Amino acid sequence: MLARKPQTTPRKIASQARAHATVDALVEATARILVRDGFDRASTNRIAEAAGVSIGSLYQYFPSKESLVVAVIERHNRDLMTIVNAAFVDAKDKPLKEGLALLVAAAIDGHRVDPALHRVLAEQTPRSGALANVELFQRDAYGIFRSYLEEHRDELHIEDLDLAAFVCVTSIEALTHTAVIHRPDILAEERVDQLSEETSRLIFGYLCRLDRLIR
C-alpha cells in the first residue's frame, strides 16, 4: 500500500532514445501483466520486472501505479478511436444506412482489438483517484457522432441532436462492449454479421423515426 502520498512528481520526460524505449517497455509490460495477473496482483515491482527495468527507473517516469494504468488506457483508447475515426471518414460519402453499418462494424472491430485487455480495464480497474475521469470510450465519440448526424440532418427528423447522439453512441458501444465481455458466442464468425445487422437496424429505425409511418 501507500507508504505516504507520493510527494515528488517524477515522470521525467525522456529525451534520449534509450529512455523512450524504457517508457514504452513499461507501458507494454503493464498491459501484459494486467491481462496475465489482473489489476490487484499487478504490482509495480512485477511490472518493472516484466519490462526488464528496475523499480527505480519505473518511478522516474511514472509517479504511481495509477499513472501507468492511465497510460495503458490512453493507448487502448487511441487504438479504438483510430478505427472508429477511420470509419467516420469512410461513412461520410455513403448513404445513411450504409454509413451506419460501417460505424457499427468499426465499433465491433475496435472492441475486438485486445478483448482480454479491454475486459481487465473494464472490470477490474477501479475508477478512483487519477482514474476517476478516465472512460474506456472516448467522450468525443459523442461529439463526432453528433457532427455526423448534422450532415444528414435533412434526411432525418431529429429535434435534439445531443440526445440522439447519446442514444446512438451509448447503444452501439454497449452492444459491442457487452458482446465482447459477456457473450463471445454472439461474436462467433458466423454470427457477428447478425449482431452488426441488428444493431444497424436498431439505430437506423430510431434515426429515421420510422414510427412516423404508422400511427
Added chain:
Amino acid sequence: MLARKPQTTPRKIASQARAHATVDALVEATARILVRDGFDRASTNRIAEAAGVSIGSLYQYFPSKESLVVAVIERHNRDLMTIVNAAFVDAKDKPLKEGLALLVAAAIDGHRVDPALHRVLAEQTPRSGALANVELFQRDAYGIFRSYLEEHRDELHIEDLDLAAFVCVTSIEALTHTAVIHRPDILAEERVDQLSEETSRLIFGYLCRLDRLIR
C-alpha cells in the same frame, strides 16, 4: 492485504435475533462506507467500526471483504429487480408500445434508487476473485424479457428471440445506466420523460421491424 488465504470459512449462520441484527448492520455499513470512502479506503476495520461491531464479529459472518461487497451487490440487485419485475407484471396486459414504456420507466427508476452506491459498485468494485461473476444487472433479465417477447410474438416479426432480447435489454440498461452515471443532466426532472420516450421509441421501432414499411 491478505495475510494468507483465508483458511476457515467463517460465515456462521445467525440463529439469534441479535446476530441477524449484526449481519444487517454490517451490510448496511458496507454500503455506507463504500459510498463515503470508495472501495479502496473501505477497510474491514472501518466497516466494522461504522457498523458498531467489532472486527472479530465481522469475520464470524463474512469470510472476507469481498463477501461483504457481494452481499451489498446482491441486495442492490434485489432492489432493482423488484422494481423491474413489477413492471413486467404491469406490462403483461397492456399493448406493446405501452408495455415497453413501463419497462423503460422501471429501468430508470431502478437505477435511481441509490445512484451513489450504483456508481461505486459499477466503477470501483473490481470483478476479480469472488466478484468475478457478479453482474450489476441480473442475468435473468434477459430471460424474462425473452418471455415477454414470446407473448407478443404474433405482433412481431422476430427470427432470433435471444438476440432480440440481448439487443433490447442491453440497450435499455446501458442508456439508463450511462445516464445515471455520466449524464445527470439528462435525468433532470424536465428531461427524464424525453429520455424515456426516446428509449421506448428506439426499442419499439426495432421490435416492430418498421423498416419493412420502406424499402
Added chain:
DNA sequence: CGATAATATGAGCAATAACTCGCATTGCAT
C-alpha cells in the same frame, strides 16, 4: 441456578506492495 452454546471483543500478527534514495552506469558535448 448452572451448564453449554452462541455471540461479541479488539490487540496484534503477518504479509504485501507502493515508493525512496544513494549510488552506478551510460551518453553527449566540448
Added chain:
DNA sequence: ATGCAATGCGAGTTATTGCTCATATTATCG
C-alpha cells in the same frame, strides 16, 4: 579525454490492512 547530465539500479523503508485467536459477555434451556 573529461566533465556533466541523463538514465538506470535495487535493497530497504513504512504504512496499511486483511485476518486470527484467546478471552469475555450474553442468551438459552433443563
